[in-house]
Amino acid sequence: MNLKKTKKTNEEKDSVSELRQDVVTGDWVVIATGRAKRPEDYLEENSKKLETKICPFCEPSIREQEPDTLVYYKQNKEWSLKVFPNKYPAFARSKRIKHREEGIHFAMDGVGYHELIVTRDHDRGVPLLMKEEVAEVLDAFKTRYLDLMNRKSVNYIMLIENHGEKSGASLVHPHWQMFAIPVVSPGIKLELEGSKIYKKNKKSCVFCDMLKQELSSGERIVAQNESFLAFTPFASRAAFEVWILPKKHQPYFERITEQEEFEAAEILKNVLEKYNTNLKDVSYNMYLQTAPCDGKDYNFYHWHIELIPKTSVWAGFELGTGIEISTIEPEKAAEFLRKE
Amino acid sequence: MNLKKTKKTNEEKDSVSELRQDVVTGDWVVIATGRAKRPEDYLEENSKKLETKICPFCEPSIREQEPDTLVYYKQNKEWSLKVFPNKYPAFARSKRIKHREEGIHFAMDGVGYHELIVTRDHDRGVPLLMKEEVAEVLDAFKTRYLDLMNRKSVNYIMLIENHGEKSGASLVHPHWQMFAIPVVSPGIKLELEGSKIYKKNKKSCVFCDMLKQELSSGERIVAQNESFLAFTPFASRAAFEVWILPKKHQPYFERITEQEEFEAAEILKNVLEKYNTNLKDVSYNMYLQTAPCDGKDYNFYHWHIELIPKTSVWAGFELGTGIEISTIEPEKAAEFLRKE
Numbered sequence: 001m002n003l004k005k006t007k008k009t010n011e012e013k014d015s016v017s018e019l020r021q022d023v024v025t026g027d028w029v030v031i032a033t034g035r036a037k038r039p040e041d042y043l044e045e046n047s048k049k050l051e052t053k054i055c056p057f058c059e060p061s062i063r064e065q066e067p068d069t070l071v072y073y074k075q076n077k078e079w080s081l082k083v084f085p086n087k088y089p090a091f092a093r094s095k096r097i098k099h100r101e102e103g104i105h106f107a108m109d110g111v112g113y114h115e116l117i118v119t120r121d122h123d124r125g126v127p128l129l130m131k132e133e134v135a136e137v138l139d140a141f142k143t144r145y146l147d148l149m150n151r152k153s154v155n156y157i158m159l160i161e162n163h164g165e166k167s168g169a170s171l172v173h174p175h176w177q178m179f180a181i182p183v184v185s186p187g188i189k190l191e192l193e194g195s196k197i198y199k200k201n202k203k204s205c206v207f208c209d210m211l212k213q214e215l216s217s218g219e220r221i222v223a224q225n226e227s228f229l230a231f232t233p234f235a236s237r238a239a240f241e242v243w244i245l246p247k248k249h250q251p252y253f254e255r256i257t258e259q260e261e262f263e264a265a266e267i268l269k270n271v272l273e274k275y276n277t278n279l280k281d282v283s284y285n286m287y288l289q290t291a292p293c294d295g296k297d298y299n300f301y302h303w304h305i306e307l308i309p310k311t312s313v314w315a316g317f318e319l320g321t322g323i324e325i326s327t328i329e330p331e332k333a334a335e336f337l338r339k340e
Numbered sequence: 341m342n343l344k345k346t347k348k349t350n351e352e353k354d355s356v357s358e359l360r361q362d363v364v365t366g367d368w369v370v371i372a373t374g375r376a377k378r379p380e381d382y383l384e385e386n387s388k389k390l391e392t393k394i395c396p397f398c399e400p401s402i403r404e405q406e407p408d409t410l411v412y413y414k415q416n417k418e419w420s421l422k423v424f425p426n427k428y429p430a431f432a433r434s435k436r437i438k439h440r441e442e443g444i445h446f447a448m449d450g451v452g453y454h455e456l457i458v459t460r461d462h463d464r465g466v467p468l469l470m471k472e473e474v475a476e477v478l479d480a481f482k483t484r485y486l487d488l489m490n491r492k493s494v495n496y497i498m499l500i501e502n503h504g505e506k507s508g509a510s511l512v513h514p515h516w517q518m519f520a521i522p523v524v525s526p527g528i529k530l531e532l533e534g535s536k537i538y539k540k541n542k543k544s545c546v547f548c549d550m551l552k553q554e555l556s557s558g559e560r561i562v563a564q565n566e567s568f569l570a571f572t573p574f575a576s577r578a579a580f581e582v583w584i585l586p587k588k589h590q591p592y593f594e595r596i597t598e599q600e601e602f603e604a605a606e607i608l609k610n611v612l613e614k615y616n617t618n619l620k621d622v623s624y625n626m627y628l629q630t631a632p633c634d635g636k637d638y639n640f641y642h643w644h645i646e647l648i649p650k651t652s653v654w655a656g657f658e659l660g661t662g663i664e665i666s667t668i669e670p671e672k673a674a675e676f677l678r679k680e
Contacts, residue, residue, distance in 0.1 A: 022575040027530070029665075029666060190364075234363070
């Protein structure tokens, strides 16, 4: 048993990925070689379909996984939700972060945490889960967040869900991925800079002002409850993109109350039911954006959930310009999604 | 004839897209409603495959297109290459740019040019074209660039090619898209800022320094000729990503000579042959990044071509963080691509 553990640690070491900095833009990329083996593997991936045989989350014996980090139980004592490290981590635990220079280039170990949150039933995604079960997912994320946020190698933590083949998901079984990483990512950095400048100039939170406007116009609202608003953003990057924002100013997700967890779960389930029915179970990417945990003050930020349906493929224009082309007005998208 | 033209102008007007600014990040998105009709269309798109029936580029009679902007002929007087406006433009011509405010939000007409460059043969993509024919594509782009760069609504011009179903291409027939747009896009802006700062600090061009290092180490080189180097970038964002850079410092693509056009065509053909054989005709996005044409000085920049094979799907992590995960070291990717 101990021997097996040692072996695993070695494997883990080999699979530590590398964060490389783009010398032009300052952006980071991850070279996660533990996630693929030979160049030839890429050719097979071209025709990869979502698994239909044995599910590693239903058959933990084939999971070859490290022990669960966190488990939630039902009243009948069966497990309902589990958190455990990803077998193919993009970021892996390590005592120290090695840095490396190569001429004008700079790289460091891709150190961090990459964990999975898995609900029990293979065929029950968010639309079929009860509100209480969705709330458990958010509660598990919050619990792990509070545990990891003060680790030395962790400056930013995010939660994502990839649903459906077009989203990049490789498994059907509902699962969420949690990344706790050493760098504040370019995506959130742009939002942080923007909301900081807005706060400085207008003395208010840009997301709070956005909420006010959406609530008063109503034309982009998809759903709401007491604490949350779901709407299609004015500058939607993709058709049927939806944002879910807490109505109250809240920079830090990890400070939400149990009641808010429940309401966030309710509205998330509501929107994903609409994706499921009105957009015929469209593939989507969900991510939860919250302030970094690098010790700085981010009171100008406002955490939220972003949902991007995969109704089109990012092509050369989007990749090259960073400008996304959406082919439906957000106002019409909201109207279509609201349909009962 | 005149009547028909008037009708087209009206249609065009309806299909003018809108550039909406993200109030948080300052980024732009395009809402191009002329490119899709009803929300229901998205459901059909989910199962869309690349066309196999009549090709609108082979049968111009069904193209319902405006007249060609530019035509190249072979010695036998058959056309070899045509440039014409895209039937479903993401950016459309207009005399004036209307601006619009909506509360805290800002938008303007998606004014600009969106043209297609099409080579004659349906089944001959770059790997099967002769070098001279590929050079014609670059020459056509240069010619149109020089014509459009001084128009009032044009501040940035880019060339892209989407190849294969996974790239977002909707047609098999080889074609390149040219966008001449009023905003300098976020993608190029990051590179411009980065290379400007590098120039200020190190008194040299970051791309020239990169070239020096790649030429001296050699491990990431894919191909080269006298004027161009093709290599896998140190911080590759995708597996088998390749950049093609002029070896000489050149901020502005539109200033290349005929000889350089030919050499750029040669190396582009060389790399795409490798994608075709070593990566089994992988889908890819190609884009040509050059300095904006907004009248400012960009002498610190260095134009180049970026090729991104679609070996994996951008999922929630990439979308949320802006950090891309590549699963092969660029050094190994270059080695694999170099294979004859």
